[in-house]
Amino acid sequence: MQSLSINKRAAILSFVLLIVFLGAWEISITRQVLGEALTEYEILMGLGQQRSAIPPPSDVMVKAWEQLSNPFYDAGPNDKGIGIQLAYSISRVLSGFGLAVLVAIPLGFLIGMSPVAYKALNPFIQVLRPISPLAWMPLALFIIQDANSSAIFVIFICSVWPMLLNTAFGVAGVRADWVNVARTHELGSLRTAFTVILPAAAPTILTGMRISIGIAWLVIVAAEMLVGGTGIGYYVWNEWNNLDLTSVIFSILMIGVVGMLLDAVFATLQRAVTYAE
Amino acid sequence: MHKHFLSIERLTQTFPDGAGGTLTVFENASFGIEKGEFVCILGHSGCGKSTIMNVLAGLSDPTSGVVKMDGVAVSGPSLDRGVVFQNYSLLPWLSALKNVTFGVKARYRDWSREQVLEHATKYLAMVGLEGDVIHRKPSQLSGGMRQRVSIARAFANQPKLLLLDEPFGALDALTRGTIQEELLKVWSKTEQTVFMITHDIDEAILLADRILLMTNGPFARVAESVEITIPRPRIRTEIVNHPNYYAIRNHLVQFLGKRSKELAGQRSEGESQSPETVRIDLTENAPDPEPKPRPTHLQAVNG
Incomplete structure (x- = not known):
């Protein structure tokens, strides 16, 4: 055999x-x-x-075929294709995540390189990190006064912590020998940061980014159920209100597929920067 | 007073001993190195060899004392003082070639890409790395090859002083032998001034013009400077037959085995401590090449 x-x-x-x-x-x-x-x-x-x-899988498959064959139709505020809804969600996740990258990576560098900065900021991080991102929503809505930006803020706040901590951890853990190589080659701080510390810490930083994008995708569904209007989270809730369980099951599947694809993108990036010692 | 190319003047290093007091590693240590010289420093673990090395590299500051190169006091790390670390210290995400160009680019900032590449490839070839091998990452190279890359990186920068911190410590005996020969070849072509830490007596005799002997710490000092009176070019298999080889080797073994302990712990009492120059040369007094047993002749000259 x-x-x-x-x-x-x-x-x-x-x-x-x-x-x-x-x-x-x-x-x-x-x-x-x-x-x-x-x-x-x-x-x-x-x-x-x-x-x-509960609809049988055959109904869900028919629904999936119907939706996926025309994903971008737009027939008014309560009837948009699944592609449009997912695009709204993904764009919110990427905006919030992008802002978090801009804050977390430089701040993580600072915390990782300076023990004083680490000790000074650590209490704030420890208190802010365990807060459910959705708890920020009322405050965000009040201050920003815009549902869409508030959702982006919630994504920002939930994806900033894993990246911040991983960047700090990765930067602090760069081998002293490699930093000494930079020092004996008279590299300035900026060049050392970009040519030695960044590549050395990149695998750890990417791990943080991968965790963050996963959390962001989890949170966006709940956030959109709250703010409504557009997005896959709103879509699920809207179909539930329509008692269209076939669409609910179909959209749950789509959330899973998109989450998997986002993770796969970061897994590829992570592999690209990983080095063997 | 004679001016050395590199002069270490009254170097003292103390560390807190963890119990509120201080631990003096060495005190008022003074010695000099000439341009183009290959000097090895031998001593037991904990006598402060690596501390001296770090001070020379500018990676740490001594408690007191100065290091002068070309008459100018040095502070902080510099491209004029290249370092080869014991654990190679190659950047693992760069290929062997990129590791060397990393150094060359830092040294010669106005060079074109082609110049950098050509220079790096030339030095890699000098240590016997050519072809596809130079595009491999350090993790895909053997320990010996990694140390060759590290040596090529240091020599390619043509520093005024090259510091080698037990460069062959982590290699097996056979690989060590080959790389020692590569090192000698590159050194003889470049006339580089080299200061090297080692634990290996035979390695020191093969490579060095002069061997500095350190007593045990605390209060370690460079007690002797032993001239290696074996002509170059030296070949491992031939120098062992030179009449001076075993005389020098015996002297070194005796020092490390017995006298390094006997001389340990002597405080400098504020005096600058320079090593005593020792020259052992059996060929001077015995023109006939016939080897016959004779007492070791020691000549001590105050340096």
């Missing part, structure tokens, strides 16, 4: 699990609907109501 590679065997197993799961889901829903069908008498008497069941 010819043995397959581990990857092939894993792929086959994944596929089998998926089929079994979808099959079980499909069958259980069909039975439930059949079993609970109302008698004619009950309908005539208005007794009981048709209980809306």
